[in-house]
Every structure is written in C-alpha cells, then in structure tokens.
Amino acid sequence: MKQPKELARFIESEVIRQYGAEKYLLRLFITLRDTQLEDRALSTILSVQQTVLSNKAFGPYFVTTGVLGALCDILERENNREVPEPGIVSSIAESTVDIFGWITEEVPLAEGAAILIREHNIFHLIARYILHLSKTLTARGLDYVLEFCRANEHLGQRLAARSGKNALRKDYQRALRQEWAPLLIAPDNLHTLNHPDGVRIIKLVRQAWWRLGSVGAGFNEEKEKKEYEKRAEKMxxxxxxxxxxxxxxxxxxxxxxxxxxxxxxxxxxxxxxxxxxxxxxxxxxxxxxxxxxx
Ligand SMILES: [Zn+2]
Ligand SMILES: [Zn+2]
Incomplete structure (x- = not known):
C-alpha cells in the first residue's frame, strides 16, 4: 500500500476532490459484488485498489459503503477454493490481505479494525489464508501476511495501553484466541510443500503469528495450546x-x-x-x- 507520488497527487486531486471518496467506494462495491466478474478482472481491480485506497480520505466509508464486507467475502471465497491455483487467484487473496493490514494500521478503529474483528472474524479469515499459503505461496503473499500480523500486534499493544472497560481488547483477545493455538500446533512442514524457500518462509510466518498472540494479545503459548486441545474435541x-x-x-x-x-x-x-x-x-x-x- 505505497503510492508513487504522481499517482498520489492524481488520486487526491481527481478521485477524492472531483469524484469523491464515498462515491468511489460505492462504485467499487458494485464491482466487488459482481458475480459475473472473471478472476483475471477482479485480480487487476484489486491490485489497483492496493494503491488507490491508501489515501486516508477513504477511511470513514469502508464500512458504510459495504466495501469492507465485500473484501472479507472475497477472501473467504478464495479460502474455500478446494484447489487454489497459483497466479491470478493467489493475487486476489493477497490484495485483500494487504488492504486489511493497512486498514488495521491507518483507519480509525471504530471504522476499521473493530469492525474487522467483531463483524468479519478477520483472524479466522487470515489463519485459513495462512494455511492456504502452502499451495499458492508467493513472496508478495508472504509480505502481506507479515505486515498484517505486525499491524495487529501493534493494535494489541495500543489496546493494552487503554484504560477503562476496554471492550475492544476483550473482543480482540477472544477472536484471536480461537485461531492462535491451532495455527501454532499445525505441522511444521505445512507451508514448505513444493517451495524451495519453504523452511525460511514457515519460520517467518510462525514468528509473526507467535508475536501477534504473545506480544499483541499477551497470551501464554502452553496455556493456549492446552485449552485448544480441550476445545478441539468438538471441532x-x-x-x-x-x-x-x-x-x-x-x-x-x-x-x-x-x-x-x-x-x-x-x-x-x-x-x-x-x-x-x-x-x-x-x-x-x-x-x-x-x-x-x-
Ligand atoms: Zn483415524
Ligand atoms: Zn470439516
């Protein structure tokens, strides 16, 4: 989610000032919900959004225009593909993960991270996406996963520093707890299939995921693993x-x-x-x- 300078100027003066951020997202929503859209077209559109949407003027409208929900549904659909194909399909999922990381970090919590956690079970989506990396792995996908984990680790630290009832921190911990241990328990060779750089990659993902729970949410690894094993009897x-x-x-x-x-x-x-x-x-x-x- 980095903008070349000229593109940033163009988005600012034409897209935001002339067309309008909310109107742009409303139009984008129609495209994202278009069931006739081919994978290749969706892939291109999403990779453009990785640049366009990094203007902060879009922040207040991700939820109200339905774009956030549509992006979550797209990632869920990609996660449910039985045999993810490399290339176009992996690029669709990657773009959404990049945008979610950026929203977590840059958009005010009530309009971004809080909705991702409470309404879209974002950790569930990302944990399943990480499992899918074993089949569609790219360097880009890896970077976005690491960035998403870092953004949410940072979010956890910001929430921990808050005082009062802190309902969002409880929801954050509850949502992450559900996914954290199962992914740590997953076998080591999971992500290394058919990839020459697999060992290094699994190590990086594991570290980032571990830090997200330990540093971000304050979890104890042994305790969480034991509790998941009890829960797992029903899963x-x-x-x-x-x-x-x-x-x-x-x-x-x-x-x-x-x-x-x-x-x-x-x-x-x-x-x-x-x-x-x-x-x-x-x-x-x-x-x-x-x-x-x-
Ligand atoms: Zn058996
Ligand atoms: Zn099942």
Missing part, C-alpha cells in the same frame, strides 16, 4: 476446514479407524486422510486399517 480435525477452530452446527463424527480424529463430513475426512491422517491413524490404532469410511 473438525481437518486443519483447513472452517470448523477446525469454530464449533460446527452439527456434531462431528469419529474416524472409524482410530476413534480419535473427528470430521464435520466425509469431504474433510478424505482431505485429512490424504493430508497426513493416513499415517497418523495407523499409529493411533496400531492395527490394520482399510481407510476412512466414505
């Missing part, structure tokens, strides 16, 4: 499932093989089986086993 075991950190609407079913892993449904069971449970299941059961019940 889907597949780490990329949206019910991995949130309790699903209907109870999970036990894996017939080991009787320990649990799933919200057979698609997750199949994915986890391929994603490593095949070996873990045998270890847990320690007898012959014929695979998951479809």
């Amino acid at each position: 889907c075991s597949w780490r990329e499932c949206c019910w991995h950190t949130i309790e699903p609407p209907s109870p999970t079913k036990l894996c017939q093989g080991c009787g320990e892993a649990r799933y919200c449904g057979s698609p997750c069971q199949r994915r986890d089986w391929k994603g490593g449970h095949e070996r873990a299941c045998r270890r847990l059961k320690n007898t012959s086993h014929h695979g998951p019940v479809p």
Whole structure:
C-alpha cells in the first residue's frame, strides 16, 4: 500500500476532490459484488485498489459503503477454493490481505479494525489464508501476511495501553484466541510443500503469528495450546476446514479407524486422510486399517 507520488497527487486531486471518496467506494462495491466478474478482472481491480485506497480520505466509508464486507467475502471465497491455483487467484487473496493490514494500521478503529474483528472474524479469515499459503505461496503473499500480523500486534499493544472497560481488547483477545493455538500446533512442514524457500518462509510466518498472540494479545503459548486441545474435541480435525477452530452446527463424527480424529463430513475426512491422517491413524490404532469410511 505505497503510492508513487504522481499517482498520489492524481488520486487526491481527481478521485477524492472531483469524484469523491464515498462515491468511489460505492462504485467499487458494485464491482466487488459482481458475480459475473472473471478472476483475471477482479485480480487487476484489486491490485489497483492496493494503491488507490491508501489515501486516508477513504477511511470513514469502508464500512458504510459495504466495501469492507465485500473484501472479507472475497477472501473467504478464495479460502474455500478446494484447489487454489497459483497466479491470478493467489493475487486476489493477497490484495485483500494487504488492504486489511493497512486498514488495521491507518483507519480509525471504530471504522476499521473493530469492525474487522467483531463483524468479519478477520483472524479466522487470515489463519485459513495462512494455511492456504502452502499451495499458492508467493513472496508478495508472504509480505502481506507479515505486515498484517505486525499491524495487529501493534493494535494489541495500543489496546493494552487503554484504560477503562476496554471492550475492544476483550473482543480482540477472544477472536484471536480461537485461531492462535491451532495455527501454532499445525505441522511444521505445512507451508514448505513444493517451495524451495519453504523452511525460511514457515519460520517467518510462525514468528509473526507467535508475536501477534504473545506480544499483541499477551497470551501464554502452553496455556493456549492446552485449552485448544480441550476445545478441539468438538471441532473438525481437518486443519483447513472452517470448523477446525469454530464449533460446527452439527456434531462431528469419529474416524472409524482410530476413534480419535473427528470430521464435520466425509469431504474433510478424505482431505485429512490424504493430508497426513493416513499415517497418523495407523499409529493411533496400531492395527490394520482399510481407510476412512466414505
Ligand atoms: Zn483415524
Ligand atoms: Zn470439516
């Protein structure tokens, strides 16, 4: 979210003063909600917004125009792609992560970070995005994740310095707690698949995520891991499932093989089986086993 000088001047004098920040966002909202828009077009539009939206005049209108919600829905949709493709698709998600980091840092809390946390469960979106990095990893995506983590670590410190009831800090901690330990527990090799620089990258992401919880929210790693293990009994075991950190609407079913892993449904069971449970299941059961019940 850096503006070349001439572009910054253009946005200031034409987009903001002539057209108007609110009107621009209202128009952008229509595009972001356009279900007919192709991935390539959306990718281009979003990468332009990374530059345009970094003018502070847009700050008061992200929520009221619906743009913030639309960006969150886009990231959620990208997270739900079963097989994310490299290139265009990863660039769509990356742009949203960049914009969220910037909003957290630069937009007044009531119009930015507070809404991201309370209404859009932003930590859930980002944690799932980090898991997806293993498949669509780019240097750009990594930078934005690190920036998002730093912006939110800084947010946590700003909230901790506040006095009074501090309801936002409690909401921040509650939302982050749900996601923090599960991602720390995720296996080390998760993000290193098919990437020559994987070891270094996983280390950087882990450090940033760890600092976000420890420094930003004041969490104790051991305590949070233990508490998640208790909670996890109700969740889907597949780490990329949206019910991995949130309790699903209907109870999970036990894996017939080991009787320990649990799933919200057979698609997750199949994915986890391929994603490593095949070996873990045998270890847990320690007898012959014929695979998951479809
Ligand atoms: Zn099993
Ligand atoms: Zn699931």
